[in-house]
Amino acid sequence: MKIKKIDVYQLDLPYSGGTYELSGGRTYTSFDATFVCITTDTGLEGWGESTPFGATYIAAHAYGVRAGIAEMAPYLIGRDPRQVDRINDTMDQSLVGHNHAKTPIDVACWDVFGKSVDLPVCELSVQETTGSDIAFAAIVQLAQTVQPNLLRSVLECRDMVTLTTAQGNYPIINGCVRAPSTAGLGITPNMAVLGNPVASYS
DSSP: OEEEEEEEEEEEETTSSEEEEEEOOOOEEEEEEEEEEEETTTTTEEEEEEOOOSSSSOOOOOHHHHHHHHHHHHHTTTSSSTOOOHHHHHHHHSSSOOOHHHHEEEEEEEHHHHTTOOGGGGGGGOOOOOOSHHHHHHHHHHHHTSOOOTTTOOOGGGGGGGGOOEEEEEOTTEEEEEESSSTTEEEEOOHHHHOOOOEOOO
């Protein structure tokens, strides 16, 4: 199995509270989100997301995510997305730092890996991220790998924005969110919301 194509989507996610206020008079009414769809030569697709919290909160910003993906993409085409450690090595060799740009590719590869072996990602592993429904799926999958006595909380980030970027069954059982047993992240991206790719690499 090889990566055949990497599609990059951009979407402004409106903040559900109207205006998000930070110190120093910084405000946000939406968050610039980047979504990645990795398509393999077998037709499997994997999805990931990076939604930095503006450009002045930490050393990460949305334009940097997309620029970083553009730098790494040529080195990732033709690689096996199931070999996540080698994918991460390739990303590190082609771009130093910039984990905010690497996260959506990493999560998309884990999504492909889970689908390829018909297991939910929580049975494998995943990096942490934040954002909309696709990021939430990765967070919940990660949380399922943590021992219950060590898990403090799972960030419910879906209600921070007003758009639904994917559908997935993440039930609340005894006050705890659970990952679905479906393969990969367990989500179906909402293409009517995501729209067309802003960049494609093959």
